[in-house]
Amino acid sequence: MSPRLAQLRRALYRPWPLALLAFLFGALLFGLGGLWLANYQAQQAESERLQSQGQRFLQRIEQIFGQLQEALDKLDQQPLRGCDLAMVEALRQITFSHRFVYEAAFIGGNQRCSSSPKRSSFGPERPADIEGERQSYWLNTSAQPNDDLAALVVQRGYFRLSTARGHLADVVELPPGGSLLLVTRAGSKPLPILGPPQPWPPPEGWPPEQSLLVSASQLIYRMPTQSPDFDLLLFADRSALQQRLREGLMSWLPVAVLLALLLGVLTFHQVRYRQSLPGSLPAALRRRALRVRYQPIYDLASRRCVGAEALVRWRRADGKLLGPDHFIPMAESSGQIREITDYVLEQVLSQLGHFLGQNPDLYISINLAACDVAVPRIDELATRLLLQYRVNATQIAFEVTESGLADTQAAQGVLASLRARGHRVLIDDFGTGYSSLAYLQELPADVLKIDKSFVDALGHDAASSGVAPHIIRMAHELQLKVVAEGIEHEAQALFLAEQGAQCGQGWLFAKPLTARQFRHLVERQKA
Structure with a gap:
């Protein structure tokens, strides 16, 4: 432009x-x-x-x-x-x-x-x-x-x-x-x-059936x-x-003006509301108004919680809790996504650092944006925070989407650096982008996450129901583990486990939890 x-x-x-x-x-x-x-x-x-x-x-x-x-x-x-x-x-x-x-x-x-x-x-x-x-x-x-x-x-x-x-x-x-x-x-x-x-026929002609x-x-x-x-x-x-016609116009004119005024008022409030999101996001970060929720990840064989995915929510001043779809794309376009990534990483270790130290078999995965893997920045912050909270690097994993890997050369270097420090790398929403077997062979990854749309298609959509098993076989060929997202039914969990998927997450097991609720879940599991 x-x-x-x-x-x-x-x-x-x-x-x-x-x-x-x-x-x-x-x-x-x-x-x-x-x-x-x-x-x-x-x-x-x-x-x-x-x-x-x-x-x-x-x-x-x-x-x-x-x-x-x-x-x-x-x-x-x-x-x-x-x-x-x-x-x-x-x-x-x-x-x-x-x-x-x-x-x-x-x-x-x-x-x-x-x-x-x-x-x-x-x-x-x-x-x-x-x-x-x-x-x-x-x-x-x-x-x-x-x-x-x-x-x-x-x-x-x-x-x-x-x-x-x-x-x-x-x-x-x-x-x-x-x-x-x-x-x-x-x-x-x-x-x-x-x-x-009178003249006949009229110059305009006579319309049929009128x-x-x-x-x-x-x-x-x-x-x-x-x-x-x-x-x-x-x-x-x-x-x-x-x-x-004049009488009709005089009766409809106030209605037209009222409707136009209503459209203008709605436009004003809509634009002001949308503009208030980027304007208030920096203030929300300063006020720490963003909330971190944890989506538990379960082992499909033992049905035990082995970790969680950190999800970010925004608690607005009016009390509404906005999901990431409302502000993450805006933050990516404005460059504020780096601050959100840093904030989520700090909040995870602040809320669960001590708990992770007591449970070395648990891990938390954090989503990275395209700009986070474009330059080597996040690994230094993670190292500093892990030392501060005394958490093992294997307990903090990083997820990247296929769309975030457009610059493969830069992403390979950043992801390789994270793996070298002990972090696991997950490819999120796999199957919705342009990845192929040859493409994945070049990426330093540990886990493939199957997108929820392919899990929903199991047993329903004949054209897409075979994608999830295909992804699992592809992951096995690359010696990668598989995490299935969006599992909501027991039949889905059983089928994915039979196909070789190791882990899964979804409402069948638990909804996104606060840090306290996640700790209680793990403690009840241990008890």
Whole structure:
């Protein structure tokens, strides 16, 4: 990372800048989400409103068509076929007995008569708007200046019927700029029923399987009818939709701001908490707030405790006990891991030095980081402390992970020096890295530790259950002892012992103990 990027990262990676960025990002994200949701809710509400209006129009049109069909059937059944007084009276009876029949007329040859001869609603003759198999249809929009024109005219044979505009307009009031159009399914010709004509099809196109189309200036609701010849279209302007959208945004805006503020507060506390770990780690070392726990190691044959692995924990000021996964990687990246290693070594000998002197068959293993085996440093400290507490070097072992052996040449020298002073060297978590048989032959090691993941796989994971026996055979070829980690079941312990593993550790035997609990465990074992 370049110096400028590192400087920028340090400048930004603070609680307040990151909290502000999180708040702005959350405001943008939740604001866009609120806008989408408000728009969706507004469209749904407008769709329901237009659907309700359209259904009332549709019901009225079906009622009108039903009465017109019934009236035409009656006229067809009566024998009169000429314009005389009897025919005029029959036409008037049809208008009197049918609510939605405004005018009835007979048109045959050169004869033409109507139930309302002085005020005809048919208008000038023109080709029919819809030509059906038996009937012809004419539609007149309410925007036309002649109020006497019928909204709908139907003709079958010699008879022609009309219905008034008021029979449609009294159902529901159209919104400002709205229109009700009939579109034939055979073509794309729009026929206005109420309101001004509208362009069809819309420039945006009509999405398939969608009833509501929101165009740049209008809302268009399409209603399939029971008739195979036409559909209904209800047009409305966007004013109602925009009003609903504004209302929805005003209701969702406080929620978006609150969620963004909550995100910023959480980010602030999270960053401050994470930053407090490296900041407070040196103080924790000075206050000796790190705690050492001991994971007992048992001989699998005799089931006796032969040692323990020293594990470090951090007791925070709030009382939480953090495991090494929370601060060891951070300490390795910051270079504070050396102080932790020295601290653990001092604590082990301070707590158990006298006890180890009384029990020369016990040993404690201490984990070393990559930087601990990169330079010859730890052996001098160990020698000084062993002399101070009068502990044999064979009772202090050192564990290194495969990932900590990246620099093999430097690690070989340090590990060889430790072995020369009498310490045992353990390769921890073996099998999870890149070690091979040839690689291990070059390392000065005494013990291989099988990773817990391979112990858990015994009898469960067919692909990995054979790794542990393979590691044991590899260790025997190199004349190394084997310690299995994470043993939790008796069957695992028995199987590993049968395969040749000498020792094991895990919750089957004991959980990590304090120094006092570990001493009591060994004393009860001796008793």
